[in-house]
Amino acid sequence: MSVILVFLLVIAGFAGWWLSHQRLMAKPWLEQGLASDFVGLDRSALPTAKIGLGVFLAVVGCLFALFTSAYFMRMAVSDWQPLPLPRLLWLNTGVLVLSSVALHCTSVAARRGQIDTVRLGLATAGLTTLAFLVGQLMAWRQLTADGYFLASNPANSFFYLITGMHGLHVLGGLVALGRTTTSAWAGTRPERLRLGVELCAMYWHFLLFVWLAIFALLAGWAATFIDICRQMLT
Amino acid sequence: MVDITPADGIPPAEVAEVELYHPHGWWTKYVFSQDAKVIAVQYSATATAIGLVALVLSWLMRLQLGFPGTFDFITPEAYYQFITMHGMIMVIYLLTALFLGGFGNYLIPLMVGARDMVFPYVNMLSYWIYLLAVLVLVSSFFAPGGPTGAGWTLYPPQAIMSGTPGGQDWGIILMLSSLILFIIGFTMGGLNYVVTVLQGRTRGMTMMRLPLTVWGIFTATVMALLAFPALFVASVMMLLDRVLGTSFFMPAISEMGEQLQHNGGSPILFQHLFWFFGHPEVYIVALPAFGIVSDLISTHARKNIFGYRMMVWAIVGIGALSFVVWAHHMYVSGMHPYFGFFFATTTLIIAIPTAIKVYNWVLTLWRGDIHLTIPMLFALAFIVTFVNGGLTGLFLGNVVVDVPLSDTMFVVAHFHMVMGVAPILVVFGAIYHWYPKVTGRMLDETLGRFHFWVTFLGAYLIFFPMHYLGLMGVPRRYAELTDMTIMTESAHHLNSFISIMAFIVGFAQMVFLFNLIWSIRHGREAGGNPWRATTLEWQTPQTPPAHGNFGKDLPIVYRWAYDYSVPGAKEDFIPQNMPGSFGPSREPA
Numbered sequence: 128m129s130v131i132l133v134f135l136l137v138i139a140g141f142a143g144w145w146l147s148h149q150r151l152m153a154k155p156w157l158e159q160g161l162a163s164d165f166v167g168l169d170r171s172a173l174p175t176a177k178i179g180l181g182v183f184l185a186v187v188g189c190l191f192a193l194f195t196s197a198y199f200m201r202m203a204v205s206d207w208q209p210l211p212l213p214r215l216l217w218l219n220t221g222v223l224v225l226s227s228v229a230l231h232c233t234s235v236a237a238r239r240g241q242i243d244t245v246r247l248g249l250a251t252a253g254l255t256t257l258a259f260l261v262g263q264l265m266a267w268r269q270l271t272a273d274g275y276f277l278a279s280n281p282a283n284s285f286f287y288l289i290t291g292m293h294g295l296h297v298l299g300g301l302v303a304l305g306r307t308t309t310s311a312w313a314g315t316r317p318e319r320l321r322l323g324v325e326l327c328a329m330y331w332h333f334l335l336f337v338w339l340a341i342f343a344l345l346a347g348w349a350a351t352f353i354d355i356c357r358q359m360l361t
Numbered sequence: 362m363v364d365i366t367p368a369d370g371i372p373p374a375e376v377a378e379v380e381l382y383h384p385h386g387w388w389t390k391y392v393f394s395q396d397a398k399v400i401a402v403q404y405s406a407t408a409t410a411i412g413l414v415a416l417v418l419s420w421l422m423r424l425q426l427g428f429p430g431t432f433d434f435i436t437p438e439a440y441y442q443f444i445t446m447h448g449m450i451m452v453i454y455l456l457t458a459l460f461l462g463g464f465g466n467y468l469i470p471l472m473v474g475a476r477d478m479v480f481p482y483v484n485m486l487s488y489w490i491y492l493l494a495v496l497v498l499v500s501s502f503f504a505p506g507g508p509t510g511a512g513w514t515l516y517p518p519q520a521i522m523s524g525t526p527g528g529q530d531w532g533i534i535l536m537l538s539s540l541i542l543f544i545i546g547f548t549m550g551g552l553n554y555v556v557t558v559l560q561g562r563t564r565g566m567t568m569m570r571l572p573l574t575v576w577g578i579f580t581a582t583v584m585a586l587l588a589f590p591a592l593f594v595a596s597v598m599m600l601l602d603r604v605l606g607t608s609f610f611m612p613a614i615s616e617m618g619e620q621l622q623h624n625g626g627s628p629i630l631f632q633h634l635f636w637f638f639g640h641p642e643v644y645i646v647a648l649p650a651f652g653i654v655s656d657l658i659s660t661h662a663r664k665n666i667f668g669y670r671m672m673v674w675a676i677v678g679i680g681a682l683s684f685v686v687w688a689h690h691m692y693v694s695g696m697h698p699y700f701g702f703f704f705a706t707t708t709l710i711i712a713i714p715t716a717i718k719v720y721n722w723v724l725t726l727w728r729g730d731i732h733l734t735i736p737m738l739f740a741l742a743f744i745v746t747f748v749n750g751g752l753t754g755l756f757l758g759n760v761v762v763d764v765p766l767s768d769t770m771f772v773v774a775h776f777h778m779v780m781g782v783a784p785i786l787v788v789f790g791a792i793y794h795w796y797p798k799v800t801g802r803m804l805d806e807t808l809g810r811f812h813f814w815v816t817f818l819g820a821y822l823i824f825f826p827m828h829y830l831g832l833m834g835v836p837r838r839y840a841e842l843t844d845m846t847i848m849t850e851s852a853h854h855l856n857s858f859i860s861i862m863a864f865i866v867g868f869a870q871m872v873f874l875f876n877l878i879w880s881i882r883h884g885r886e887a888g889g890n891p892w893r894a895t896t897l898e899w900q901t902p903q904t905p906p907a908h909g910n911f912g913k914d915l916p917i918v919y920r921w922a923y924d925y926s927v928p929g930a931k932e933d934f935i936p937q938n939m940p941g942s943f944g945p946s947r948e949p950a
Binding site: 128131132135138139142146149150151152153154155156158159160161170171175176178179182183185186189190193194197200201204205206207277278281284288292 | 479480548551552555556559560561562564565567568569570583586587590591593594597598601605606607608609622624625626627630633634637665669670673674677681684685917918919920921923924940941942943
């Protein structure tokens with residue numbers, strides 16, 4: 128459970144930082160009126176949707192941290208036999224990086240108001256993401272063809288479970304991306320479109336980060352890394 | 362006194378008007394509504410309906426325990442199904458949904474001065490997924506083999522084996538699916554509650570001016586958003602174990618002399634995941650209750666809350682601490698003594714912020730102008746009950762005391778007192794308090810007092826004797842106790858007595874339901890602010906509040922939520938949106 132505790136510590140850090148800006152030492156019973164120094168405390172200047180997405184990403188992060196915790200705990204049992212990762216996953220990783228880069232360029236273009244680049248970027252991101260999902264399914268098929276079934280070993284079970292869960296989150300993101308893409312062609316107000324693009328980019332970068340983390344986990348590098356940390360501590 | 366210039370004439374600039382969704386017909390206004398107030402009523406009604414099922418299940422259990430062998434239809438299997446569904450429904454589908462989905466939806470936008478939740482569409486979706494989760498849960502009663510009987514903790518391996526009711530039938534599958542749906546739905550709602558508090562606050566409503574109700578619901582929602590994923594992970598993995606034959610939790614095990622295909626799984630892993638959710642869940646239910654009860658006490662004692670800052674810090678502190686105590690539910694599973702020591706210590710440390718809250722409630726009452734209204738009666742009953750249940754929690758937090766008591770009725774008595782009866786008393790108090798705002802009419806006073814006294818005294822007569830049964834060694838989770846040497850004649854009599862009290866208390870809830878429905882039309886007209894309270898929900902131009910909550914302009918907040926009996930003020934309460942300086946505002950002393 129150490130992974131999830133470290134994750135929660137990070138969240139607690141954010142929460143503590145935010146709380147420290149809310150004048151927790153104030154004495155509200157002595158303060159009447161609308162003080163000018165309160166104005167900054169009313170709400171964040173960030174768009175509400177971005178804060179909503181940020182909170183959601185914390186929940187998703189929590190989910191994957193818990194899967195990782197369970198992975199490490201189950202790994203300690205002797206029947207664990209790591210499975211060879213298909214080479215295809217490297218290609219998939221590249222494709223997902225590509226879609227994330229595409230969305231980054233799109234949000235830069237949206238900020239500059241270049242609608243054609245925005246459309247191109249959104250289409251590229253959508254197609255590369257679809258390619259990623261197809262690639263993941265092909266990796267699954269390759270594994271089952273080689274006899275690595277879901278239930279035959281816990282390492283396999285975790286592989287399918289965690290990649291599947293990540294794929295579902297990507298799929299959900301595609302719905303939002305699809306809506307943004309259609310609105311890019313339908314001619315929505317530029318500032319509205321910009322927000323949509325930025326939200327998609329934020330979600331994609333996050334899912335790319337999660338993918339890199341679980342790739343490292345499934346390939347066994349994460350375990351090696353933690354072993355090194357543990358040796359350094361003891 | 363902080364130097365702040367009262368700025369009375371500031372126009373409500375800078376507050377960007379939200380694009381409010383406007384319903385077009387009956388369906389979008391009352392059924393598929395995006396108005397948080399309607400969603401709140403929908404949540405509350407659904408939670409109450411499923412809660413009634415759980416109430417009936419508890420009656421059936423008490424029939425068996427109080428009068429063993431009398432009722433043929435209560436087989437041991439059925440008894441386990443009753444226990445499981447009663448626990449799961451009460452903790453998750455009733456209390457969590459009611460406090461966060463019900464009170465959260467109704468009170469957050471009104472109390473922070475917002476027109477609605479920040480993501481109304483997602484909010485609506487949250488309710489419908491919750492309803493779907495409830496329907497899936499209910500459907501398990503009609504599935505072949507009936508609902509699961511694995512106990513509300515659903516421990517593997519027994520939960521998915523054929524010896525447990527529903528283990529190899531539909532019961533456990535529907536239960537886990539329902540939980541997964543609930544968590545998805547809750548996450549949607551939870552995002553709304555958190556972000557509305559962050560971003561929806563009106564001008565002048567700083568975090569430190571929020572009523573404690575909002576602080577309680579806010580912190581509980583943050584905790585729930587971080588804790589429910591653990592239950593989600595556990596449910597998905599167990600579902601895979603059951604349906605696709607993986608071995609996340611299932612060790613090598615044989616059933617009826619036959620080796621199952623599972624191998625090497627770790628039941629302890631499930632317990633860690635479950636309790637990583639399960640312990641914060643206790644406070645997810647308790648923190649909104651803490652917040653609400655603070656407001657009830659302050660309003661009905663006409664006195665500012667004692668130690669507001671300390672109350673806020675305690676809420677946040679309890680929320681943070683509750684994530685590092687989960688393994689105290691697993692002492693009997695065995696663990697390294699140092700772990701046990703660590704978790705016992707963190708558990709006992711939680712008593713400090715909790716005790717601070719209790720002292721502050723009592724000190725708020727001290728020399729207050731206490732009106733023994735029904736909400737106040739429930740609030741007082743809550744303090745007493747919570748202290749009682751909390752003290753036995755201090756016993757059980759210690760490893761050496763917990764191990765012998767863990768499987769006895771003492772634990773049943775403890776958690777019912779602290780997270781069953783105590784929060785439910787607050788729910789009742791809150792309903793009597795806010796019903797006039799929701800419907801525009803008061804609940805009937807006489808029926809209300811009857812309901813209070815029967816519920817309060819009855820709950821004590823049910824759960825107090827259970828402590829003694831537990832200390833005698835009477836085990837929990839047993840369907841049949843007749844032949845045990847522990848069960849003396851007097852213990853049997855006590856059990857029958859408890860059962861009879863359970864029926865009486867249950868009957869009082871029917872009176873309450875009747876009151877709820879009858880008063881919608883026949884209750885006394887309440888007016889806009891019957892309790893003469895300061896918080897913003899009582900300052901709306903219409904009662905019940907119209908779509909959009911406030912009139913043309915959003916209110917501006919000039920003071921904290923507890924300006925009661927301020928010397929020099931004309932009335933004994935000053936609404937939060939009233940400009941001007943009164944005082945010297947009394948510092949709590």
